[in-house]
Amino acid sequence: MSGPLVRIRSLRKGFGARxxxxxxxxxxxxxxxxxxxxxxxxxxSTLLRCVNHLEKPDAGFVEIGGELIGYRYRRGALHELGPKAIAAQRSRIGMVFQQFNLFGQFTVLENLIEAPIAHGGGREPAVAHARELLDRVGLAGRENAYPRELSGGQQQRVAIARAMAMRPRLLLFDEPTSALDPELVGEVLAVLKDLADSGMAMIVVTHEMGFAREVADTTVFLDAGRILEAGPPAETLANPRHERARAFLAAVR
Amino acid sequence: MLLTDSETARDADLLAARLSPRRRPGQWVAAAVILVLFAMFVHTLIANPRFQWDVVARYFLRIDILGGLGLTLWLTAAVLVCGYLLGIVLAVLRLSGNVILRSLSFGYVWLVRSVPPLVQLLFWYELASLYPRLSLGIPFGPEFLSFNTAHLFNGVLAAFIALTIDVAAFSAEIVRGGILSVDAGQTEAANALGLSRARILRRIVLPQAMPAIIPASGNMLIGMLKATSIVSVIAVQDLLYSVQLVYNQNYLIMPLLLVATIWYIVLTTLLSIGQYYIERHYVRGRGRRARGLLQLARENLPLFGRLRTDLARLS
Structure with a gap:
């Protein structure tokens, strides 16, 4: 495919006057x-949530694979899509949340097959794919556990598998390790690294500088709603040009 | 420091001593008083001939009483199902982003909760005096069909409509509270997976709202079962009205009221058991162990099947 997978242009969003x-x-x-x-x-987080239209931007647009997200362009206006069309777009973008947000009344397997079945894929292939994904995140055999019976790290790995269940082209991670006990962070980051190595496109909000240094192709430094720096981690993390970026990096290191 | 012989001897005494829990004589006295009062209550039920238990027994399964019982049952069931469906719609409207829909739901709940159910019942029953004819047509335009309201609204239909409207208002608040108790992240995750709004409500939100909805609903269902007795004022032959018809002829008021009372107790008990099983169904995934009905009875009825441990705890 020609051109980038995700194109974000002049995106603006405010809550009230802010x-x-x-x-x-x-x-x-x-x-x-x-x-x-x-x-x-x-x-x-707001930027991430605009990518799958969980937040509506006030101006600008997001395009994934050449397809406008949340809108249709016609005769000089962007018309917001109906809920069905937006749901279809979202189903092709996986998202993983800080608080996991697994469905508590469902087992692990039911969490994974809910979306594929809802989109008419049929139960058998959904279950087969779900088992593959659980194996991949190291949770084979836990199909029938309920989320509450799992550790935070295991829950987040289930959430990642769930986000993969619709075979998305892009995964969004909103601080995936921030709600975890320190000793559980590693197992989740290992899954992220495995996905990155397999060629999955990902946008990750995180405070894990080690992960950024090791896995990121690009690190993007945001401050007050603007991008201050963007580039390979070797440059942006080692020699930030902006004072704000330097101060932030010094504080989190 | 070395222990002296006397200290070691004292330690040995302490270690050999029996633990004697504190006595609670007050609890013994209270238990005795309550048991005596309970015995007096049972005694008067049996010994007072004016309860006329033979009459109660004779009428308990009579066909017209059972007919009234049947009407009470299906009226309760129909009102509950329709009332809850309407209540869910009202709750969703109340939580929608559209201010008109939200106001509509709010206004409905406000109005219906403000009017006593008996007044609502009479209002629907007497609707014919307000609108003698009802017609189906284009607003302010021609009409296609019309009915005489007096023929349309018999007692049973008026009772069904009035009670359904009442249940809808109360269940709307119960359901709304249940929906609000579900973490917003659940809806967000479901949205991110591209589930439709209807599916999110049906599969994700409502099932998780159930643990918050059921206890209050059980309460309301039992209240509704008994509230159906108000339909007796518009001559609908429910359980209460059926016994009234009998005692108006034979003047055996007390025993016949007892017939109705016992039936209400039986139905309420059955509903409570049903509520227990539904609650147990919805605790899955919540990490709480489901308890058996027998165990529940044991925990709540102190003397049920474990007299000795209970008495031991008193002493």
Whole structure:
């Protein structure tokens, strides 16, 4: 495919009078891992949530694989899509949340097959794929456990498998390790690294600098709704040009 | 430091001593008083001939009483099902982003909760005096069909409508509270997976709202079962009205009221058991162990099947 997988252009979003995203331009190509860094309140999560239209941008647009997200362009206007069309777009973008958000009344397997079945895939192939994914995140054999019976790290790995169940082209991670006990962070980051190595395009909001250094193709530093720096981690993390980025990196290191 | 012989001897005494729990004579006295009162209550039920238990027994399974019982049962069931469906719709409207829909739901709940159910019942029963004819047509335009309201609204239909409207208002609040108790992240994750709004409500949100909805609903269902007795004022032959018809002829008021009372107790007990099983069904995945009905009875009825441990705890 020509051109980047994700194109974000002049994206703006405010909550009330407060601007949260103040003109974001960002490209992510196939197989790229982009890590969003920045102080809390910088707009990292909002940017991520605009990518699958969980937040509606006030201006600008997001395109994935050449397809506008959440809107249709016709005769000089962007018309918001209906809930069905938006749901179809979201199903091709996986998202993993800080608080896991597994469905508590479902078993692990039921969590994974809910979306594929809802989209008409049939139960048998959904179950087969779910078992493959559980094996991949190291949870084979836990199909019938309920989320509450699992550790935080295991829950987050189930959530990653669930996000993969619709065979997305892009995965979004919103601080996937921030709600975990320190000793459980490693197992989740290992799964992320495995996915990155397999060529999955990912946008990751995280405070794990080691992960950013090792796995990211691009690190993007946000502050007050703008991108201050973006580039390979070797440059942006080692020699940040902006004072704000230097101060942040010094604080989290 | 070395222990002296006397200290070692004292330690040995302490270690050999029997543990004697504190006595609670007050609890013994209270238990005795309650048991005596309970015995008096049972005694008067049996010994007072004016309860006329033979009459109760004679009428308990009579065909017209059972007919009234049947009407009470299906009216309760129909009102509950329709009332809850309407209540879920109202709860969803109340939580929608559209201010008109939200106000509609709020206004409905406010109005219906403000009017006593008996008044609502009479209102629907007497609707014919307000609108003698009902017609189906284009608003302010021609009409295609019309009915005489007096023929349309017999007592049973008026009772069904009035009670359904009442249940809808209360269940809307119960369901809304249940939906709000579900973490917003659940809806968000379901949205991110591309599930439809209807499916999110049906598969993700409502099942997780059930543990919050069921106890209050069980309460309301039992209240509704008994509240159906108000339909007796518009001559609908429910359980209460059936016994009233009998005692108006033979003046055996007390025994016949006892017939109705015992039936209400039986139905309520059955509903409570049903509620227990539904609650147990919805605790899955919540990490709580489901308890058997017998165990539940043991925990709540102190003397049920474990007299000795209970008495031991008292002493």
């Amino acid at each position: 601007p949260v995203l103040d003109g974001i331009d960002l490209d992510v190509v196939e197989g790229e891992v982009a890590v969003l860094l920045g102080p809390s309140g910088a707009g990292k």
